[in-house]
Amino acid sequence: MNYVEKAVCLRRALHKIPELGWGEFCTTAKIIENLEPLGWKLYVGRQQISEEAVMGRSEEFVQKSIERALSEGVDKALIERMEGYTGCVAEFDTGRPGPVTALRFDIDCVGVEETDRKDHLPNLEGFRSQHEGAMHSCGHDGHTAVGLSVAQWIMDHKDELNGRIKLIFQPAEEGVRGGAAQAASGLLDDVNYLLGAHLAMMCKTGEVCIYPGGVLCTTKLDVRLKGKPAHPTMSPQLGRNALACACTIVSELLGMARHGNGLGCINVGLMQAGECRNVIPVHASIQLEVRGETAEINDFMVDQANRIVKGTALAYDVEYEVEKVGEAGELLNDPELADLVKEVSEKVPSCRKVIDHKKLGCSEDFTMLAARVRAVGGKTEFFVIGADRTAAHHQREFDFDEKGLETAFDIFTGCLRRLNGK
Ligand SMILES: [Zn+2]
Numbered sequence: 235m236n237y238v239e240k241a242v243c244l245r246r247a248l249h250k251i252p253e254l255g256w257g258e259f260c261t262t263a264k265i266i267e268n269l270e271p272l273g274w275k276l277y278v279g280r281q282q283i284s285e286e287a288v289m290g291r292s293e294e295f296v297q298k299s300i301e302r303a304l305s306e307g308v309d310k311a312l313i314e315r316m317e318g319y320t321g322c323v324a325e326f327d328t329g330r331p332g333p334v335t336a337l338r339f340d341i342d343c344v345g346v347e348e349t350d351r352k353d354h355l356p357n358l359e360g361f362r363s364q365h366e367g368a369m370h371s372c373g374h375d376g377h378t379a380v381g382l383s384v385a386q387w388i389m390d391h392k393d394e395l396n397g398r399i400k401l402i403f404q405p406a407e408e409g410v411r412g413g414a415a416q417a418a419s420g421l422l423d424d425v426n427y428l429l430g431a432h433l434a435m436m437c438k439t440g441e442v443c444i445y446p447g448g449v450l451c452t453t454k455l456d457v458r459l460k461g462k463p464a465h466p467t468m469s470p471q472l473g474r475n476a477l478a479c480a481c482t483i484v485s486e487l488l489g490m491a492r493h494g495n496g497l498g499c500i501n502v503g504l505m506q507a508g509e510c511r512n513v514i515p516v517h518a519s520i521q522l523e524v525r526g527e528t529a530e531i532n533d534f535m536v537d538q539a540n541r542i543v544k545g546t547a548l549a550y551d552v553e554y555e556v557e558k559v560g561e562a563g564e565l566l567n568d569p570e571l572a573d574l575v576k577e578v579s580e581k582v583p584s585c586r587k588v589i590d591h592k593k594l595g596c597s598e599d600f601t602m603l604a605a606r607v608r609a610v611g612g613k614t615e616f617f618v619i620g621a622d623r624t625a626a627h628h629q630r631e632f633d634f635d636e637k638g639l640e641t642a643f644d645i646f647t648g649c650l651r652r653l654n655g656k
Contacts (some may be wrong), residue, residue: 237647239264244268245379246361251306252368252375255406256291257299258320261341261378262309265322265403266315268382272389274324274401277421279317283405284418287321290411290454290559302365321405321412323421326388328654332397336422336651337646338430338603340379340407342369349630356633371632373433373621380642384473387647395654400425402603410452410562413494413599427571428614429654430440430600431642434627436593437620440586442579442641444458444572446565448593449601450497450525453533454560457520457543459507461552464514469549473514477507480518486542487522487638493534494628496527500535510572525597529564530567563601568613575615580647584641592618596627619645627638 235243251260262584269276294308296318303313320340348354348362348369356362363369375567381401388399400421406412412530422428437443460481484502494497500522507518524539540556547554579585604614622640625631 237380237387237548238640238643240386241379241643242636244382245375245434245636245639246359248378249265249356252363252365252370253299254345255342255408255411256296256320258405258484259299259303259316260306260308260339260506262316262320262322262403262405263303265341265378265382266312269324269385272385274326274385277323277325278315279319282321282323282419282421283319283415287415287418289414289561290406290409297423300577321416322403322415323400324385324403326392328395330361330394330396333426334398334400334424334656335427335429335650336400336402336426336607337381337384337424338402338404338428338600340374340404341378342374342406342408342412344361344366344408344628346371346628346630351631354624354631354633369630371407371629372593372627373634374407375602376433376634376639376642378638380462380601380646383643384646388650394656395650396656397654399650399654404603407599410597410599412561413602414561417603419534421482421605425607425610425612426545428604429571429646429649430603430611430616431619431645432598433619433638434621434623435618435644437618439590439620439622439635439637440584440641441589442446442585442587443582443589443618444576445567445591445621446594446606446616447591449593450527450595450597451529451564452523452525452560452562452597453536453558454523455539456557457522458555458557459518459547459552461514461516461550463509463516466512466514470514474519474552475514475550476552477515479546479552480505480507480520482550483520483543484545486546489541490535490538490542493526493531496531496536498527498595499525500539561602562597562599563605565598565601566604566608567615567618571615573614574652575617575645575649578652579645582644582648584637584644594618603619
C-alpha cells in the first residue's frame with residue numbers, strides 16, 4: 235500500500251469514530267498506536283497541553299468520552315497516559331543540524347448526525363460515523379490521516395532529512411478551543427517553520443490557495459448570571475432578576491457599536507434562564523461569540539461585550555461571570571514560507587491551479603499556534619488544499635474528494651524536502 239492509499243484507509247477508519255473537541259480519546263489512541271512503533275517521540279496528556287490555557291472543556295463530557303473509548307476497546311494504559319487531555323505532539327530528531335519544522339493537523343469532529351442518504355460515500359463504502367450525533371463533517375479525519383501518512387514517509391526518508399520535525403495533532407479546533415492550550419505548552423517555542431492546511435473549504439479538487447482570506451479573529455464567551463429568588467408578589471423587592479438582566483444584556487449585545495476599520499460581528503447563540511413560574515429568576519446563562527476582521531476590531535467587540543455584561547449586571551444587582559471558552563486570532567502568513575508552499579504546490583502532479591487569494595469567512599485556531607511561533611521568530615503558513623465537496627462544511631451530507639489527500643500528502647512532504655532536505 236502506498237502512502238496515499240494508506241491515508242485513504244486511515245481517513246475512513248477515523249471517519250467511523252468521530253469525536254467532539256476534548257473528547258478525542260479513540261482518535262488520540264489511534265495516533266499514538268500509529269506513531270510510536272515508527273520511533274516518534276511522543277508528548278501526550280499534560281506534556282502537550284497547558285491546563286491554564288484550556289478553553290471550553292467540560293470534565294463531565296471528558297469522563298463520558300473516556301468511558302466510551304474504553305467500551306470501544308481503547309487500551310486502558312493509553313487512556314491513563316492521556317491524563318484526560320486529548321491530542322498529541324510527535325517529534326523526530328534526525329541528529330543532524332537543521333531547522334525545526336512543525337506540521338499541524340486538527341483531529342476533532344462536528345456535532346451533527348451523518349446523513350443516511352444512500353449515495354453518500356461513507357454509506358456506500360461502509361465507513362459512516364458509528365458515534366451518534368457526531369460526524370467528521372469538516373474534513374479533520376482527512377487532516378489526521380495525512381499527518382499519519384506523512385509521519386510514515388518521514389521515517390522512511392529519515393536519512394535524507396536534517397534538523398527536527400514536529401507533528402502537532404491538535405484537539406478541539408471546532409469552537410477554536412484547543413490551539414491556545416497546545417501553544418501554551420511551549421512545545422512550539424523552538425519551531426522555525428509551522429505549516430497547516432485545511433481540506434476543501436471553497437477550493438475544488440486540484441486547487442491550492444496560498445493566502446486564504448476572510449479568516450476572522452474570534453472570541454467565544456459564556457456569561458453566567460446569578461440573582462436572588464423571591465416571591466413575585468409578596469416580596470419582589472428582595473429578588474434580583476437574572477432573566478430580565480440576561481434579556482437586557484442580549485438586546486444590548488446585538489445593538490453594540492461596530493468598528494469603522496472593517497467587519498465586526500456578534501452572535502448570541504443561546505440564552506437560558508429561570509427556574510419556575512412563580513419565583514423571581516435566579517440563574518441565567520448566555521453563549522455568545524464575536525468576530526472581527528482584525529485583532530483590533532475583535533478586541534473592540536470583546537471589550538464592549540464585557541462592559542455591557544458588567545454594566546447591566548450592576549444595574550440589575552446580579553452577580554456575573556464571563557468565561558472565555560474559545561479564541562482565534564488573525565491569519566498572518568509569512569510571504570517567504572508562502573512562496574515556498576506555492577513553488578512546491580506548482581510541482582505537485584495532482585495540483586492544477588495555485589490560487590493566491592480566496593475568501594473563506596471562517597475562524598481557525600491554527601492562528602494561536604502560529605502567533606506563538608511568530609513570537610519566537612519563526613515563520614508560519616496556512617493554506618487550503620482543494621477537494622470537491624458534496625455539501626457545505628458542518629452539514630450532515632458533507633463529504634470531500636479523497637483526491638485532496640494525495641495533494642495534501644505531496645505538498646507536506648514536498649515542503650519537508652525543501653525545508654529539511656539534505
Ligand atoms: Zn475545519
